[in-house]
Amino acid sequence: MYNFDFVKPSTLDEAVAALGGEDAQPLSGGQTLLPSMKQRLNAPGVLVSLTGIAALKGVSMEGRLLVIGGATPHAVVAAEVASAYPALAALAGGIGDPAVRNRGTIGGSLANNDPSACYPSAALGSGATIVTNNREIAADDFFTGMFETALEPGEIITAVKFPVPEKAAYAKFQQPASRFALTGAYVAKYGDGVRVAITGASEGGVFRWTEAEEALSRSFTAEALNGLSLPEDGMMGDLHGTPAYRAHLCAVMTRRAVTAAR
Amino acid sequence: MTKVTLTVNGRSMSGEAEGRTLLVSFLREELGLTGTHVGCDTSQCGACVVHVDGKAMKSCTVLAQDVNGASVTTIEGMANEDGSLGTVQQAFQDHHGLQCGFCTPGMVMSSAALLAENPKPSEAEIRHYLEGNICRCTGYHNIVKAVLAASGQDVSTLGVAAE
Numbered sequence: 001m002y003n004f005d006f007v008k009p010s011t012l013d014e015a016v017a018a019l020g021g022e023d024a025q026p027l028s029g030g031q032t033l034l035p036s037m038k039q040r041l042n043a044p045g046v047l048v049s050l051t052g053i054a055a056l057k058g059v060s061m062e063g064r065l066l067v068i069g070g071a072t073p074h075a076v077v078a079a080e081v082a083s084a085y086p087a088l089a090a091l092a093g094g095i096g097d098p099a100v101r102n103r104g105t106i107g108g109s110l111a112n113n114d115p116s117a118c119y120p121s122a123a124l125g126s127g128a129t130i131v132t133n134n135r136e137i138a139a140d141d142f143f144t145g146m147f148e149t150a151l152e153p154g155e156i157i158t159a160v161k162f163p164v165p166e167k168a169a170y171a172k173f174q175q176p177a178s179r180f181a182l183t184g185a186y187v188a189k190y191g192d193g194v195r196v197a198i199t200g201a202s203e204g205g206v207f208r209w210t211e212a213e214e215a216l217s218r219s220f221t222a223e224a225l226n227g228l229s230l231p232e233d234g235m236m237g238d239l240h241g242t243p244a245y246r247a248h249l250c251a252v253m254t255r256r257a258v259t260a261a262r
Numbered sequence: 263m264t265k266v267t268l269t270v271n272g273r274s275m276s277g278e279a280e281g282r283t284l285l286v287s288f289l290r291e292e293l294g295l296t297g298t299h300v301g302c303d304t305s306q307c308g309a310c311v312v313h314v315d316g317k318a319m320k321s322c323t324v325l326a327q328d329v330n331g332a333s334v335t336t337i338e339g340m341a342n343e344d345g346s347l348g349t350v351q352q353a354f355q356d357h358h359g360l361q362c363g364f365c366t367p368g369m370v371m372s373s374a375a376l377l378a379e380n381p382k383p384s385e386a387e388i389r390h391y392l393e394g395n396i397c398r399c400t401g402y403h404n405i406v407k408a409v410l411a412a413s414g415q416d417v418s419t420l421g422v423a424a425e
Contacts, residue, residue: 001282002282003280003281003282004281004282005281006264006281006325006327006328008327008328008330027325027328030323030324030325030328031305031323034284034305034323034324034325035304035305035323037282038303038304047281047325049325049327049328051328075317096394097308097393097394097395098318098372098375098376098391098394099305099308099311099318099319099320099372099394100305100320100323100394102314102317102318102319103317103319103320103323103324177306178306179393
C-alpha cells in the first residue's frame with residue numbers, strides 16, 4: 001500500500017482535529033480499510049487511529065437502550081451482550097473469524113456499510129441510533145447506499161444505541177470464502193411492531209422489507225410470510241448468486257430468522 | 263519512520279516503522295522473527311496469526327504503529343523455556359498436524375487462543391474456531407486431532423480417516 005502519516009490520538013477531540021486535516025481518514029479495526037489500501041482502492045494521506053480512545057470502547061445499558069462504543073470489537077460485543085441482547089451477540093460472534101472479531105469494530109463496519117456486511121442489518125433491523133461526535137442519526141436515515149452513509153467527512157461514530165426487542169434473530173446464508181452474508185435477514189419484534197432488515201441482497205445496500213414487517217406485525221410466524229417475495233430487480237448478482245437467487249434467499253432467511261427468534 | 267517498541271514473547275524489542283508497516287512485516291523484517299508467516303496477505307488464511315495483548319489477530323492486517331507498546335506473542339514464544347516444544351506444538355508433532363508446515367505458526371497460535379478461552383473444546387468447536395486458518399495441504403483432520411490432544415482429551419475415537 002502507499003505510505004501515509006499515522007497518528008493515534010487518545011481523546012475524541014484530538015481525533016476530530018486530526019481528521020480536519022487534508023486527506024485524513026479514520027482507522028478503526030482496519031479489517032476492511034487495510035485490505036482495500038493494499039489493493040490501492042484507497043490511499044489516504046493521514047490515518048487517524050481510533051483504537052487508542054478509551055471513551056469509544058465498551059458496552060453499557062442506558063435505561064432500556066443498549067449502548068455500544070464505536071470502537072468496540074466484535075468479540076467483545078459477542079461476549080458482553082449475550083444476555084442483554086442475544087441476537088446481536090450471535091450476529092457479532094458470526095462475523096469473519098475469531099482473529100478478525102478481535103480487531104474489527106462495530107463503528108468501522110457501520111461506517112463502511114458494505115452491502116453484504118452483517119452489522120448494518122442489526123442496526124437497521126433494531127431501529128438503532130448512530131451517535132457521532134456531533135449528532136445522533138436514526139438508522140433509517142444513516143444507510144444511504146452501497147458503501148455510503150449519512151456521515152460527513154471527518155465525522156466519527158462514537159456509539160450505537162440499540163433498543164432491545166422482545167425477541168429477535170439474524171439468519172445469515174454465509175458466503176463460505178469471505179464469511180460475509182451472501183444474503184442475511186435481521187428480524188426484531190418490538191411492542192409497536194416488527195422490523196425486518198435485509199443485507200447481502202440489494203444493490204442499494206441494507207434495506208427494510210416493509211411488506212414482511214406488516215405481515216409479521218399481524219402474526220409473528222414464518223407462515224405469515226407465505227406468498228410474500230421480493231422482486232429480483234435491483235438485487236446484486238455475481239458468481240456466488242444471481243439476482244433471482246438472492247431475491248429468493250431474502251424470503252428464506254427471513255422465515256428462518258422468525259423461526260429462530262427468541 | 264517512527265520508533266515502535268513491543269514486548270515480544272516477554273522481551274522488550276524496538277524497531278523503526280513507517281505508517282504503512284504491517285505488524286507482520288515489523289516482526290519479520292525489523293525484529294528478525296520470521297516464524298510468523300505471510301500467506302495470503304489478505305487476512306483470510308491466518309498464517310500470520312499472533313497474540314496482541316492476549317488476543318489472536320491477523321498481523322498482516324494490523325499496523326505496527328497502531329499496536330505500539332503492546333505485548334505480542336509469536337510462534338517463537340510458544341516453546342518451553344528450555345527450548346523444547348510447548349504443549350500445542352508437541353501435539354502437532356505427535357499427531358502429524360502439519361504437512362508442508364507453512365500454516366502451522368498461525369494454526370498453533372489460533373489453537374492456543376482457543377484453549378485459553380475454552381480449555382476442553384469439542385471437535386466441532388475446534389473446527390469452527392479454526393475457520394480463519396487455512397491449510398493448503400488440507401491437513402485439517404490431524405490438526406483438529408492435535409488440538410484435542412493438546413487439551414488433554416482422548417483422541418482415539420477420531421481414528422485416522424480422511425475428512
